[in-house]
Amino acid sequence: MLLVTTIPAHAARPGPFEVTESRSAIGNKAAKPPRIKNRCFGAEQIDKEGFLYPDQLLGQRFSQCRIANSRLVNKNRKEWTVKCGNMLSAQAFQINTGAHFQLHIDARILGGAMKKTLDYSAKSLKRACVAGDSRLE
Secondary structure, three states, X not given: OOOOOOOOOOOOOOEEEEEEEEEOOOOOOOOOOOEEEEEEEOHHHEOOOOOEOHHHHHOOOOOOEEEEEEEEEEOOEEEEEXXXXXXXXXXXXXXXXXXXXXXXXXXXXXXXXXXXXXEEEEEEOOOOOOOOOEOOO
16 A cells, blocks of 8 residues: 655755745844855655654754654644754744744843844745755755
8 A cells, every 4th residue: 555645835845945045143143144045945844734843954053953842733834842952952833834934032041141033934945956055054
């Protein structure tokens, strides 16, 4: 028997997205202006409900990142708490709307001594990934 899984229509799917990335300042550094890049999301970055894994994004800069808890609020919204060892804790949520999604991460570094906000707004490019599409950082 062949088991077929389908990703809901409102979910993020593996493939290329145009992503606008905004980051708040950390410490006394000035915030960088938003940047737009084409990113390619692999199947390993998106869960069965069509949401990104925020621990993978944070794990690119911090070690030992794990999802402490997650909650599917409704078919379009998921929320997480992420812990990265003793260095960072974060609250995150993602909202999916068809071929678009928004991911917001509020991170507290060193027990809240420093805070950083990461926002990703993405729209599907509706094509295959190409060499110029990089991974989300």
